[in-house]
Amino acid sequence: MKKILFYTNQFFGQIGGEEKAYTEPFVEEGPRGNANAFAPKLEGGEIVATIVCGDNYFVENVDKCLEFVKKQVEEYKPDILMAGPAFNAGRFGIACCEVCKYVQTNYKIPCVTGLYWENPGVEMYKADCYIMEVGKSAATIRKAIPLITGFVNKLISGEKLGTPKQEHYYPKGQRVNVFHEKNGAERAVEMLVKKLKGEEYETELEISVYEKVNPAPPLKDLSKAKIALCTSGGIVPFGNPDHMFAATAKFWKKYSLEGKDSLNEGEFESVHAGYDPVYANEDPNRVAPYNTLKELEKEGVIGSVYPYLLTTTGNSTSVADATRFGQEMAQDLLAAGVDGVILTST
Amino acid sequence: MKLELRKIAIKDVCFDKECKIVDGCLHVDPAKLEDLVLEDSRVKSVSFDLARPGESVRIVPVKDVIEPRAKLEGGETFPGLFREDMQEAGEGITYALSGCAVTTTGPIVGFQEGVIDMSGPGAEYTVYSQINHVVMIIEKQDYVDQHDHEAVVRLAGIKVARFLGTVGFDCEDYESEVYEWKSIGEKYAEYPGLPKVVYVYNCMAQGLLHDTYFYGRDAKVMVPTMITPLEVMDGALVSGNCVSPGSKTTTYMHQNNAVIKELFKIHGKEINFVGIVLNPLMTTLKEKFRDRMLTVRQVKMLGADGAIISQEGFGNPTTDLMIVCQELEQNGIKTVLISNEDAGVDGMSEPLPDSVQEANAIVSTGNSNATVMLPAMEKTIGNIKEVERVCGGNVNSIQEDGRLLLEIHGIMGSHNLQGNTKLGAVTI
Structure with missing residues (x-):
């Protein structure tokens, strides 16, 4: 059985609303709050503990909160960390991503959260952890649960992950080598035939747009x-x-x-x-x-x-x-x- | 123009007192090959070894890989290298010993020589692990300088490959492939309804270990030229052992050009393969612009609807790739590129050093900066220490236990830019 540590906020942790946004982090054994919605769908893994922290307290005391998270990771020794999902919530999004980034970077444990595509956390943290594509608000939780648990179940079983598009997470922007079924020449010719017919094709490498460097002004003397x-x-x-x-x-x-x-x-x-x-x-x-x-x-x-x-x-x-x-x-x-x-x- | 390729499948190699092919096994008389190589007085010493698929063998530093081919009639293979007179290649009957190669190693010439592993994870990265190698270990005389050193090794390899090709003449167990190449007018008339495709064949032309030879002529003193795929099969193009091992177009990769092979497969069915333009990749911007102009003009003169551009090298050649693509697309010619990427060891960097927005159809042959840990091999042919100085290796490459930490581009053919590799890269 793989061990999963869960992170959530005061609202989803069922402490209260905005008035509880300064709640200091605490931990409880097993799933608490919205973690209970995910727990039954996990195969081969269980939520061993849930960290709950107020959103305002987190963003104003990031270091203290991460110190708390560190203690829990060392106590529970999880195999995976789940956070949120935070949908389009700004502070909660940052908190989920900060926790994921911290744990994935320092403990090499895969960390999964979920954000709406417009949430600023996506651009800021997509390179640091798995951010699943979820809807704008908690009303879309029904879709988010199977998506996130399905993905976490793959991490648990060690099943090969598909592409970001197939798995519905925001690409980290990391290029990794793979072996294709067909060699490069076969793929090039197939791509050309599609392009000539006006059919859809997918380039294997998106072109980057580079910053243009302006020459410095000339030296005066x-x-x-x-x-x-x-x-x-x-x-x-x-x-x-x-x-x-x-x-x-x-x-x-x-x-x-x-x-x-x-x-x-x-x-x-x-x-x-x-x-x-x-x-x-x-x-x-x-x-x-x-x-x-x-x-x-x-x-x-x-x-x-x-x-x-x-x-x-x-x-x-x-x-x-x-x-x-x-x-x-x-x-x-x-x-x-x-x-x-x-x-x-x- | 018509070429019959008689392909003999070589399944094994062994040393013997004479050179012959028996039941798919190439018997090699090393003394005979040594005599041939020592005809060149610039060679101090030469010896031969063998490497077969699946063996625990590492060959390093590899300079060139050449498939033995010889002509029964209609001139010679690798024309323009050894004789004053030459006959156009691509006509007549050529014997090809497929499944084997002459592979050259010996003291380093530059820093561009690579590794071939015959088994283990390194073997997965290269088609060279799937063929039998007659490995030539060659040393030059002390007075021979770097440029001549490269020439000595190149010519010795070709000479042996050409000789071993003739061993096939007595073998009746071959598969025949017949290729025809007609004039452009006949081609149009033959498949008027099919889209016309031209292959832009980039080749390095930049100096020591960055050169290509066309009928023996240094590509640095060429301008873009229309060529035929048939002459390529006959060895009109010979590698100057150029660029980093992963993207080096060895003579073998010219002879077995994967893009040509695929274009022939669908020629007359889905496309009309109307021509090839050989485009030398020069160092200066002025030459790049000149070569772009002349390449694109010839592609247009051939009436192309579509084009594939294959690549050699990385860095400044990416500019050639991009500007030719841009101009082809602006002329309404649908273009696909083949390129590797340097996305950094962690894969997090922008993958290409130059780009144009028109390059919207790219096949990637992988991130060459990614590293791979290769296990120790029981036998090394050549000198493992040289790994520290070559592309893809460094002073930390050789581990205490004999393993080898190498970047992908240190492996010969790993991200071959004619697409003769299954390696690719995806964004996660």
């Missing part, structure tokens, strides 16, 4: 500016002391170039797997033109050169990692009073 050099071309000190990856880098590095006027062959090299490195190894300045920057500094064209190389491998790097690198590099450069950056790619 280059001769007073401090310029830094960054590259995604995988240029590192020879021998790759920090084991920079050839692809899918998870970090960037900052190397001191104090006292150097150039990135010389044998002192630096490329570890990037995404381009022909022969010419970059012969002269690493071809990818990260530090020599040119130093010459411009000597000629007075630019004020000064930041004496570091900020580098990573931009090869099969996910947009999320690349964005993080950019933010971290910008922090470093801002702290050093850098005015402008030459960023080279390959």
